[in-house]
Amino acid sequence: MSATIPLSWFLLVGAGLFSIGLYGALARRNAVAVLMGIELLLNAVNINLVAFNRYIVPQQVTGQVFAIFVLAIAAAEAAVGLALIISIYRSRDTVNLDELDLLKG
Amino acid sequence: MAITFLHVVFLALAGFTLLCALGVVASRNLFHSAIWLIGSFAGVAGLYWLLEAEYLAIAQIMIYIGAIATLIVFAIMLSRGMMIGRTRMNNFQTGISAVVALLLFVVLSFVLLQVNWPVVEQAVVADPIPLMGEAFVTTYVVPFQVIAVLLSVALVGAIMIARER
DSSP states (O other), X not given: XXXXXXXXXXXXXXXXXXXXXXXXXXXXXXXXXXXXXXXXXXXXXXXXXXXXXXXXXXXXXHHHHHHHHHHHHHHHHHHHHHHHHHHHHHHHSOOBGGGOOTTXX | OOOOHHHHHHHHHHHHHHHHHHHHHHOSBHHHHHHHHHHHHXXXXXXXXXXXXXXXXXXXXXXXXXXXXXXXXXXXXHTOSSSBSSSOSBOTTHHHHHHHHHHXXXXXXXXXXXXXXXXXXXXXXXXXXXXXXXXXXXTTHXXXXXXXXXXXXXXXXXXXXXXXX
16 A cells, blocks of 8 residues: 555654654753653654564564554653652652752752 | 655645644643644554554554553643743753754755665565564563563552652
8 A cells, every 4th residue: 555655755754753852852841841752752763663664574563563562661651751740740849850950969 | 756645645644743743842832732742643643554554553542642642631730830831841952952853854864865775565464463463472572571561560660659648
């Protein structure tokens, strides 16, 4: 079905999504917004894995298996990250990362 | 190269995904960011469907939209008030982050347009789900078990961390 679309188009979408996510993870102040940027990064990686699977080894499922692994890691990361954010919000009353400088010497 | 219906579908999905992603990082309201994020996840699910990975498309919708996006919305709701609009959303390194991200995109697209990918003209495997199940319990059994343990540990740990003390 997708064979008429060049592989590089999918890779370009992945690269674009990765760059946007990187900007979000680096530039945002709010911890939840940074976490959203990281989710975008993981999605970009998954697009690349599935696209390579479809175009280079279409008779195998290796890329999709790894995409499932990434999905599981993303779920674990989101759960722990948001739990940390809620815990920090309770004790410090802020989730702005530049105000969380307790460990700064 | 003739522009077919599939190309139009791809361009629409890709544009939608990237637009929603830009909304995530540019929105001043954190709740709007979360809504844009759901749109972006849905666009990625559409791309999976276009890549004939239907199982992953469904998993993307169930896990990302059904679980992760909901979790993020809950976290925003639980720490409301200070999150909406009152302060600036970006830190002092916004400019340099934008430059780094743009440079990364330019370098990545330059490289991936240069490489001659060994694309094969083959149909996708007819029934991928049994193959994936087999891969999970044979070739990838150790990573699969590690992921399973990691996920349970992470979820129990998340409950412990977020618990009221």
